Amino acid sequence: METSGFTKNTKRLLIWGAGDQGTVALDCALAMKRYSRIDFLDIKEKGHRQIPGHTIYEEAKEKVSELIHGYDEVIVASGSNYLREKKIAQVLAAGVPLATLIHPTAVISPLAHVANGCTILAGAVVNINAYVGIGCIVNTHAVIEHDCLAEDYVNICPQVSMGGHARIGRRSFIGIGSTILDHITVGRESIVGAGAVVIRDVPDGTTVVGVPAKRKH
Numbered sequence: 001m002e003t004s005g006f007t008k009n010t011k012r013l014l015i016w017g018a019g020d021q022g023t024v025a026l027d028c029a030l031a032m033k034r035y036s037r038i039d040f041l042d043i044k045e046k047g048h049r050q051i052p053g054h055t056i057y058e059e060a061k062e063k064v065s066e067l068i069h070g071y072d073e074v075i076v077a078s079g080s081n082y083l084r085e086k087k088i089a090q091v092l093a094a095g096v097p098l099a100t101l102i103h104p105t106a107v108i109s110p111l112a113h114v115a116n117g118c119t120i121l122a123g124a125v126v127n128i129n130a131y132v133g134i135g136c137i138v139n140t141h142a143v144i145e146h147d148c149l150a151e152d153y154v155n156i157c158p159q160v161s162m163g164g165h166a167r168i169g170r171r172s173f174i175g176i177g178s179t180i181l182d183h184i185t186v187g188r189e190s191i192v193g194a195g196a197v198v199i200r201d202v203p204d205g206t207t208v209v210g211v212p213a214k215r216k217h
Ligand SMILES: CC(C)(COP(=O)(O)OP(=O)(O)OC[C@H]1O[C@@H](n2cnc3c(N)ncnc32)[C@H](O)[C@@H]1OP(=O)(O)O)[C@@H](O)C(=O)NCCC(=O)NCCS
Pocket: 139, 157, 158, 174, 175, 176, 177, 191, 192, 193, 194, 195, 196, 207, 208, 209, 210, 216
């Protein structure tokens, strides 16, 4: 796994998404000091903001597959797990490398695995033997303890804590400040509400909230 900060300012990065996740990705990419140029691709309908010093290309006006070939790496910066998966598939089909953004203050065990297309933000920890799948977001100060598994396209919000051997299924969303106890499994496409403490396994496609976390009706 290539980590941040060692190859300085040589690559061109395209951030696909200029919303909140896009600006957070920009901040992370700038901190890594490895990109000479960083631009955005977005849909104008969302009313995207101006980001001084960075071009924002409009999806409707571009041939996306051609545009992304002008960059060395692409990161898909969408908080939606579904959209991230869809756009990552387009990037992979075009044969352009996915970036993996790892903030220099994040601590990633050399014996952890972080797959391509992930964004690991400031102060996050991914401990020994943990596995983080393709296109995951590990947000500010989230802790993924030893031997955890986050399957592809999972969104782990700020300050989430996962105890050792906890597992999160594909495309699940883990809300801000929640805790998943050790050895607990959250299924695929499930949602853990902000601040929840998950003490029992969560089935696929289920939303849980509260302390202890219970199915939301
Ligand atoms: C769990 C969640 C997805 C539910 O959203 P929703 O379906 O729109 O739910 P509602 O706001 O309609 O609330 C429905 C009920 O669940 C309760 N509820 C919602 N979120 C809750 C939470 N995190 N903890 C406890 N109860 C919660 C509400 O109080 C409400 O209860 P009531 O029916 O007794 O009044 C959402 O509230 C949440 O926690 N999202 C996480 C946001 C987050 O982490 N953002 C960080 C981005 S970086």
